[in-house]
Amino acid sequence: MGTYNVTPGGFFAPANIPHGTGTVWMNVTGSMSQVLPTTLAGGGNYNLSAYVGLRSNNGIAGHLYALQLWAGGVFLNEVSGETTLADQGTFRQISLTYQAPAVVAPGRNLEIRLVHRSASSFYPQLAWDLVALDGPIDEPAVPEPASMTITAMGLLLGLTWRRSRRMR
Secondary structure (H helix, E strand, C coil): CEEEECCCCCCCCHHHCCCCCEEEEECCCEEEEEEEEEECCCCCEEEEEEEEEECCCCCCCCCEEEEEEEECCEEEEEEEEECCHHHECCEEEEEEEEECCCCCCCCCEEEEEEEECCCCCCCCCEEEEEEEEEEEECCCCCCCHHHHHHHHHHHHHHHHHHHHHHHC
């Protein structure tokens, strides 16, 4: 596990790097994670995305990977896949979405995990770049029917009161 700075003639062409010139890499069957200061919000929509890449000198396909979202040590969702020989020297974007329940336990910090599940020992490295979590993305508030009724009644009472004062 470590960082890799892209250079011309290296494992990735600089034009193939999604963001900047650096990536993180990981070897066979491992994971890396980051616990975020953000806690899971009830009812929030989350979008997690990343780019996963395969070294250009990797002569073997079938590296299994996963991008996971956790909160407070509890697994929430993942997207997984497998590399092909066509992936050599390039990155592909993967993403997942998660809709949190309306009520969640408080204080559950979000965590992102990058997972490499392959057992190959021949150039086993996967690279990751531009990992991003967006959320919570709140849905626009839609007034409940009861709220609309109460608002209408208030307006009606206000108009009635104003009208009765005019008639005096």
